Amino acid sequence: MERDKRFWRIVLLTPPLLVFSVLIVWPLLSSFYYSFTNWNGFSSNYQFVGLGNFQKIWTDRLFFQATINTIIWMVSALLLPTLLGLVLALLLDSKVRGGKFFKTIFYLPICLSAIVVGQIWIWIYQPNWGLLNTFIEEITGDRFRYAWLAKPDSALFSVIIAWSWQQTGLSMVIYLAGLTAIPSEILESSVSEGATTWQRIWYIVIPLLVPSTVVVIALSVINSLKGFDILYIMTGGGPFNSSDTLAMHMYNESFKKYLIGYGSSISVVLFLIALIIIGIYFRQLRKFDQIYG
Amino acid sequence: MKYINRRTLLGTLFALPFICLTTPALAQSEVTISHYFTGELGLKAFGEQMEKFEAATSYKMKNSPVGHEDFKTDILVRASGSSLPDVFSYWAGARVQFIADSDSLRPIDQMWNEAGLDKIVAKTVADSATMYNGKRFLVPFNYHYSGMFYNTKVMADAGITKMPTDWNGFLALCKELQSKGITPIALGSKNRWPAQFWFDYLLLRSAGPDYRTQLMAGKASYDDPQVKLAMGMWKALVDAGYFVENANANTWTDASDQVARGDAAMTLMGTWITGYWNGLGLVPGADYDFFPFPSIMAGVPSASVGPVDGLVIGANTTNPRGAEEFLKFMVSDTGVQAAWSKAQGALSANVNVDASNYNSVMLKAFETVKNSDAFAFNYDLATPPPVAEVGLSMFARFMDDPSGVDEIMKQTAQDVAGAFKE
Numbered sequence: 001m002e003r004d005k006r007f008w009r010i011v012l013l014t015p016p017l018l019v020f021s022v023l024i025v026w027p028l029l030s031s032f033y034y035s036f037t038n039w040n041g042f043s044s045n046y047q048f049v050g051l052g053n054f055q056k057i058w059t060d061r062l063f064f065q066a067t068i069n070t071i072i073w074m075v076s077a078l079l080l081p082t083l084l085g086l087v088l089a090l091l092l093d094s095k096v097r098g099g100k101f102f103k104t105i106f107y108l109p110i111c112l113s114a115i116v117v118g119q120i121w122i123w124i125y126q127p128n129w130g131l132l133n134t135f136i137e138e139i140t141g142d143r144f145r146y147a148w149l150a151k152p153d154s155a156l157f158s159v160i161i162a163w164s165w166q167q168t169g170l171s172m173v174i175y176l177a178g179l180t181a182i183p184s185e186i187l188e189s190s191v192s193e194g195a196t197t198w199q200r201i202w203y204i205v206i207p208l209l210v211p212s213t214v215v216v217i218a219l220s221v222i223n224s225l226k227g228f229d230i231l232y233i234m235t236g237g238g239p240f241n242s243s244d245t246l247a248m249h250m251y252n253e254s255f256k257k258y259l260i261g262y263g264s265s266i267s268v269v270l271f272l273i274a275l276i277i278i279g280i281y282f283r284q285l286r287k288f289d290q291i292y293g
Numbered sequence: 294m295k296y297i298n299r300r301t302l303l304g305t306l307f308a309l310p311f312i313c314l315t316t317p318a319l320a321q322s323e324v325t326i327s328h329y330f331t332g333e334l335g336l337k338a339f340g341e342q343m344e345k346f347e348a349a350t351s352y353k354m355k356n357s358p359v360g361h362e363d364f365k366t367d368i369l370v371r372a373s374g375s376s377l378p379d380v381f382s383y384w385a386g387a388r389v390q391f392i393a394d395s396d397s398l399r400p401i402d403q404m405w406n407e408a409g410l411d412k413i414v415a416k417t418v419a420d421s422a423t424m425y426n427g428k429r430f431l432v433p434f435n436y437h438y439s440g441m442f443y444n445t446k447v448m449a450d451a452g453i454t455k456m457p458t459d460w461n462g463f464l465a466l467c468k469e470l471q472s473k474g475i476t477p478i479a480l481g482s483k484n485r486w487p488a489q490f491w492f493d494y495l496l497l498r499s500a501g502p503d504y505r506t507q508l509m510a511g512k513a514s515y516d517d518p519q520v521k522l523a524m525g526m527w528k529a530l531v532d533a534g535y536f537v538e539n540a541n542a543n544t545w546t547d548a549s550d551q552v553a554r555g556d557a558a559m560t561l562m563g564t565w566i567t568g569y570w571n572g573l574g575l576v577p578g579a580d581y582d583f584f585p586f587p588s589i590m591a592g593v594p595s596a597s598v599g600p601v602d603g604l605v606i607g608a609n610t611t612n613p614r615g616a617e618e619f620l621k622f623m624v625s626d627t628g629v630q631a632a633w634s635k636a637q638g639a640l641s642a643n644v645n646v647d648a649s650n651y652n653s654v655m656l657k658a659f660e661t662v663k664n665s666d667a668f669a670f671n672y673d674l675a676t677p678p679p680v681a682e683v684g685l686s687m688f689a690r691f692m693d694d695p696s697g698v699d700e701i702m703k704q705t706a707q708d709v710a711g712a713f714k715e
Contacts, residue, residue: 038715040391040395041370041372041373042369042372042373042375042392042397043394043395043396044396045395127538127539127542128539145538145539147538147539147541147542149542150483150539150541150542150693151541151693152693238485238541238689239541239689239690239693240686240689240690240693241686252682255366255369255370256365256678257678257679257682257715258369258678258679259679259715260373
C-alpha cells in the first residue's frame with residue numbers, strides 16, 4: 001500500500017516538476033549563462049565575454065533611463081491604486097445611494113485584459129479626437145492637440161494613469177473586505193466618545209486596515225513588476241525610449257537589437273533587484289507578524 | 294469503476310516518445326508557414342494563393358500568420374529556439390543577412406537553378422534581394438516602391454496641375470498648399486518606420502546611393518556633412534510647418550486616412566498604401582496618384598526605395614522538398630503573382646506577369662522602378678537591425694523636436710558606432 005502511494009506521488013508530481021523545470025528553472029539558468037556571452041539569439045558562433053555585458057550596463061544611458069522609469073513606475077503603480085482604492089472603499093463603505101452600482105463600475109476595469117485597457121486609453125489620449133483633449137477643449141474653449149503618448153514628458157505618466165485606473169478596483173475590493181471586518185462596536189463607541197469622522201478614519205479605521213494594506217501592497221508590487229504588457233501596448237517604451245522600463249529595455253535589447261547576451265545581463269540585474277525587493281518585503285512581513293501575531 | 298493499472302500507465306509513457314518520433318514522418322505532406330500578411334486584404338489573399346498551391350500539389354499548408362510588427366520579434370524568438378517553420382516570409386536585405394549569417398536559413402541555389410528562376414524573377418530584385426554570403430536564400434514574392442502618394446482632388450482644388458520633379462518645385466508646392474490652408478504632408482511615425490523614407494530619399498537624392506551604402510554599412514558617420522545636409526533639408530520642411538501636427542502619435546494608416554479625407558495633401562509611403570486605399574473604396578488615378586520623390590542634386594542617380602517581401606526556408610525544416618515546391622510555385626505561377634500583387638498593392642517579382650494586371654497607379658510605379666538607376670532597400674532593411682533600432686528612434690526623436698538636430702545626430706553617431714561594434 002505504502003509502495004503504491006509512493007509510486008503515485010512520483011507519477012503525479014513528475015509532470016508539474018518537469019513543466020516547472022523546463023519553463024522556469026531552465027530559462028533562468030540559461031539567462032545567467034547567456035549573460036556572460038555575446039550571443040545574438042540564434043548563431044552557434046558566440047564568445048564568452050566575461051563580465052563585459054555587466055560593464056556595458058554602467059555606460060548604457062538607456063539602462064539608467066529605464067532604471068529611473070522603473071522606479072517611477074513601481075512607486076506610482078504602488079501608491080496611486082492603493083490610495084485611490086482606500087478612498088473609494090471608505091466612500092462606498094458608508095451607505096451611499098447606488099453603492100453596489102459604483103462598486104461594480106469601479107471593479108470592472110480589473111476584469112479587462114491589459115490589451116483592452118491599453119486600447120481604451122490610447123483612444124482617450126488620441127490627440128485629435130480623443131476624450132481627454134476634447135474635454136480640455138470644452139473646458140478651456142481653446143484648440144488643444146497634445147499628444148499624451150507621443151511626447152517624452154508625458155508618455156510614462158499617461159500609462160501610469162491608465163494602469164492605476166485598472167488596478168484601483170482591486171485595492172478597493174480588498175479594502176472593502178477589510179472594512180466589513182472592523183467590529184461595528186468599536187466605531188459606535190468612538191462616535192459616542194465624540195470622535196470626528198476624520199479622527200475615526202485616521203486613528204481607528206486605517207490602523208485596523210493594516211492587514212488589508214499588506215495584501216494590497218503585495219499584490220501591487222507583483223502586478224507592477226508584471227506591468228510590461230500595458231506599456232508595450234500603449235507606448236512600446238517610446239517615444240524614443242522615454243517610457244522604457246527595465247523589462248522593456250531588456251526586451252528591446254534582446255529581441256529588437258538581437259543582443260540576447262546583453263539582454264540576459266539586464267534580466268539578471270532585474271532578477272537581483274526583484275530579489276532585493278522581495279527580501280525587504282518578507283523582512284517587513286516578519287516584523288508585521290510579530291506585531292499583529 | 295475501471296482503474297488504470299501501473300503496467301498500462303508505464304506502457305503509455307514508454308509509447309509516447311515513439312508516437313512523437315513517428316509523427317514527423319507522417320507529416321511529410323505538410324508544410325508549416327508563418328507570415329506577416331495579416332491585414333484584412335493580405336490575409337485573405339495569401340490564404341487564397343496557398344489554396345491554389347494545395348490544389349496543384351499533394352501538400353497541405355499549416356498556416357500561422359503573425360501581425361506585421363510582432364512578426365519582427367516572433368520569428369527571431371522562434372529562430373533562437375530552433376523552431377522556425379518550414380517556410381516564412383521575410384524582408385530582403387539586412388534582416389535576411391542577419392539570420393543567414395547565423396546559419397538559420399536553408400540555401401535554395403539548387404532549386405533556383407532547376408526551376409530557372411533567373412528567367413522568372415525581375416533582375417533588379419534578384420540582384421539585390423536573393424543572394425547572401427554567396428548563396429541564394431530568398432525567393433522574392435513581391436516588391437514595393439515608395440513614392441509621394443497624394444489626394445488628386447485636394448491638389449486639383451488647390452489649383453495644382455503639375456507635380457514637382459525637383460526640390461525647388463517641391464518646396465513651392467508645399468508653400469502653395471499651405472497658403473491654401475492645406476497641410477502638405479501627412480506622416481504617421483508612431484511605429485517609427487514610416488519616417489525612414491524621408492531620411493532615405495533626402496540622403497539618396499543629395500549624397501547618392503554609394504554614400505548611403507557606406508553609411509548603412511558603418512563605413513561613414515552620421516556626423517558627416519552629407520547626413521547633416523539631408524537632415525537640414527528635413528528640418529526646414531518641419532520648421533516650415535509642412536508636416537502634420539503630432540506625427541509620432543499616428544500610425545501609417547492614420548496618415549493615409551488624413552490624405553484620403555483631404556486633411557493633408559500627400560504622404561511619402563510604399564505602394565501598399567494603394568491596397569489600403571483600394572480597400573476603402575478609393576479609385577486609383579481618380580482619387581489618388583503619386584509622383585516620384587523629387588531630385589535634389591544634379592547628377593545624382595535616381596534611386597527607388599522600397600522593401601522586397603520574400604519567402605525563405607528555415608535551416609532545420611523537416612520538409613525541405615515541400616518547402617521548396619511552395620517557394621517555386623508562389624513565384625513562378627503568374628496567376629498567383631498577379632492575384633497577389635492586385636490584392637496587396639504590390640509589384641510582382643515575376644517578370645512574366647502581364648503589366649495590364651496593374652492599375653494605372655501601380656503601372657506608373659512599375660515604370661518608375663524600371664527606369665530608376667538603382668533600387669535601394671529602405672533604411673531598416675538596409676542596415677543591421679541593432680543600427681536600424683538606433684536610427685528609427687532618431688527619426689522619431691527628430692520629428693518630436695527638430696530644433697535639437699545637432700545634438701540628436703551627435704548622439705546617433707555615437708550610438709550607431711557602438712551598435713556596429715556589437
